[in-house]
Amino acid sequence: MKKISVITRNVARVALLGAFLFAPASLFAAGLVKQSIDTTDAMATLDNFDRGFYTPQVLHLKPSGGKAIEKPYGKLLHLRAEISEFSSNAWLSIDTTGGKLDTVRGVSQDLTEDALNVLQQTFDNIRANKGFVIVRICYDPWYNGRSNVTPEHKWVLRHVEQLAPVLSKNTDVIVALEMGMHGAYGEMHSDTSITYDRVAEAVNLMLRNTPPELKILTRTGNYSAKVLGFDNWGVDFHIDGEKFAEIAKAKGDTMYRVGMFNDGYLGTQYDYGTWGADCATSICREEGVAWLEKYGINTPYGGEALTTAGGYQVINTPEYLSYEGFRTHTSYLNIQWNNNLIGGWKASQFSGKDYEYDGSKVDSLTGFKYINDHLGYRFVLREAWLSDTVGADGILRAKLRIQNVGFGNLTWKAPARLAVLEDLEGSDLDMCPMPSYYDLPDVDSRDIHSRTISIAGGDTVMTFDGNNEIEISTKLNIRGKGRYQVYLKIGDVEFANHEVSGIGSCGAEQPAAYLGKTYYDESVKSSIPRALQPRSIQKQNAPFVQRERHNVVIRDGEKRYQINGASTLTTNH
Secondary structure, rough: OOOOOOOOOOOOOOOOOOOOEEEEOOOOOOOOOOOOOOOOOOOOOOOOOEEEEEEEEEOOOOOOOOOOOOEEEEEOEEEEEEEEHHHOOOOOEEEEEHOOOOOOOOOOOOOOHHHHHHHHHHHHHHHHHEEEEEEEOOOOHOOOOOOOOOOHHHHHHHHHHHHHHHHHOOOOOOOEOOOOOOOHHHOOOOOOOOOOOOOOHHHHHHOOOOOOOEEEEEOOOOHHHHHHHOOOOOHHHHOOOOHHHHHHHOOOOOOOOOEEEEEEEOOOOOOOOOOOOOOOOOOOOOHHHHHHHHHOOOOOOOEOOOOEEEEEEEEEHHHHHHHHHHHOOOOOEOOOOHEEEEEEEHHEEEOOEEOEEEEEOOOOOEEHHHHHHHHHOOEEEEEEEEOOOOOOOEEEEEEEEEOOOOOOOOOOOOOOEEEEEEOOOOOOOOOOOOOOOOOOOOOOOOHOOEEEHHHHHOOOEEEEEOOEEEEEEEEEOOOOEEEEEEEEEEEEOOEEEOOOEEEOOOOOOOEEEEEEEEEEOOOOOOOOOEOOOOOOOOOOOOOEEEEEEEEEEOOOOOOOOOOOOOOOOOOOO
């Protein structure tokens, strides 16, 4: 649990050496100089491959091992690893030799070392490709949608135990585990052996045998609720209820580790059965979205967006996602399915207004580009203040404002560092200065939060606009005098500003945010700047809003949908 949160709007005034402090209010201090840097979103599609549109690729594992994926189809891969040859219920082919019509099935058995080695080699190849992967494992041969392929439950549990060590070794490249293991496509349907109890037992076994860094997703909110210990979903699965609070307290951080994937996304108001129609016996859309909003704040969410079925409400629009996507922290989608819907997004003009992404001003802004650029996190450096001079104590102080304009947040703790290198601009020296790095171990980059939204009747209230205040105080290991460039590096995350040319030169740049320049003079006596009292400031250019004190009310007019996905949406016949 986070002690300092941009959502609770708590403002901490504590000086920490080598640490960040987050707060949604803008904080400025005398003695720091505001840097003249670009602070706009360049609207480029960024190479942050732990979020975005994924490309699917099937891996068929055999008792003899099979062939590892050597060349991943994309930087964000949806790895569909299938272990059908290890299930006696999975039919692999029909043997027609000699006029026979014999069904060839797998054999329920332990996963072999060769098979597990092929899976590991595939992860190694993804890592070598500098990519990331969403993993799903199931018994459906070649992911062809065959029913009743799951083996006896004891074999599912055994395979979970065998897969867990391999998954645990590769959490640096695994974005999430879509816990298939049951049914056609690993989507927990089309199999008579599936029960909520069996799915919950398998998922909980995986949870116990893997580290907390591995986020585990089930196919529906009902399955995730059962995993977490809920039985009476329509009555108890309400995040403000007493039973929910009781279970959340007992589960602790596991509540933030279990999520869901949605392969019926936006196809109907029920997402093709993902959400219930009878809220007394199932988890309906608003209850599920509220759960994802609070407990999926750093958990991947996405799947496959679908076309609208006849007679159902139309919500599969970029404009609808521009609201609900922030609540569900939507971070990934399939680039191939549904291709007709995605083609429509690419052909449509985005009609919304979301900071620089203003469809009324940018003629070439398609709905697809808006979604593609906002899946997951998107960091924009909006303001930077640095010490004008670093003196004898060597302490560099800074205040930054980073706005996360993406739908979601970082789902893993990307390490934060300052990079400082000598400023040779304007000199005649023909050399490549090497940066010095300063770790900021206390920062949790997952706390650079995107906006928060709540529903108030027919309106959507933005309670936080994604502006995160960051304070830095760290000691530099420098001698003498000179001017230095300062960068913020968060893992290999690309910032959205124009001035994101990486640290270094001579072809060895790394992604980082340029903060500005400071002068170092060890002969100068240092003094700690006087911090001003915090004051609440928010950007005033958010679209479609009426501001009431610190809140923002978005007035929804002539749309085909309501922001909360309520059932009064118009139908598509």
